[in-house]
Amino acid sequence: MTASTQLAESAPADRDRESLPTSLAPVPKTLEDLGLRFAWLVVAINLAGTAFGFWYYSAQFAETPAAMWPWVPDSPLATLFIALAIGCWKLGREQPWLTALAFFGNIVLGLWTPFTLLVFADSYAYLHPLMYHFLFWSHLAMVVQALVLYRISDFPVWAVVVAAAWYWSNLIVDYFVPIAGEPHHTIIPVSRDTPMFLGADALGVIAAGEVTFVFLALLLALAIRVEKCNAASNRSTARLDRS
Secondary structure (H helix, E strand, C coil): CCHHHHHHHCCCCCCCCCCCCCCCCCCCHHHHHHHHHCHHHHHHHHHHHHHHHHHHCHHHHHHCCHHHHHHCCHHHHHHHHHHHHHHHHHCCCCCHHHHHHHHHHHHHHHHHHHHHHHHCCCHHHHCCHHHHHHHHHHHHHHHHHHCCHHHCCCCCHHHHHHHHHHHHHHHHHHHHCCCCCCCCCCCCCCCCCCECCCCCEHHHHHHHHHHHHHHHHHHHHHHHHHHHHHHHHHHHHHHHHHC
16 A cells, blocks of 8 residues: 555545644644644635736736736736635545645745845835735634644645646746746836845845745655655554554
8 A cells, every 4th residue: 555545545625734844844733733623714815816816916917918927926827726625625626736735835925025025124114004914914823724624635746746846936937037028026116237236136035035935945845745644654554463
């Protein structure tokens, strides 16, 4: 029996919390259980965030060739991915590729946006303080919900590859090869060539941040996969020892 088969057989929809190390499952179990219990509310909140996000990006859509629109609304797509992923799971049809996309998107954008808000804090002074804090904390909440997704998926390697490929393509058109028009990263409040620190300009700083967070999401997803395979293998061995 393969590790993947063992995982599938030991993965009921409302599974108990896996015995992952705290570094991979840092969200308190009580909060995890609460989110899963009210999963449809989480779906609704994320869909509302998606609608707000598409509105927020409306000006950037107007300046971007239509063919490149899928790579523009980064955060709204991440919240849409997680709404669909949780919805599919609740309907008993969890889609590993969709859950992996949700995991990557909410880790990457949930960290990149607060990072950008902090790096350019002075230049974001035009935002109302409530809007600034809303953007900051709502994106960090995306990281929290991403770290609960291991409860509904086993992160098969092929699904992780799909998610990594999508977010690497996003990196390419955002910062390196826009294909059509200008680079498609989220608009920042300074020009791209503004000098920052360590010899980097503004574009280099935000690109470095996103590259780092994509690699972080990849490492976390693969580490979760390894731990879950090991746990399944240990359970199988324990059953054989008892028989």
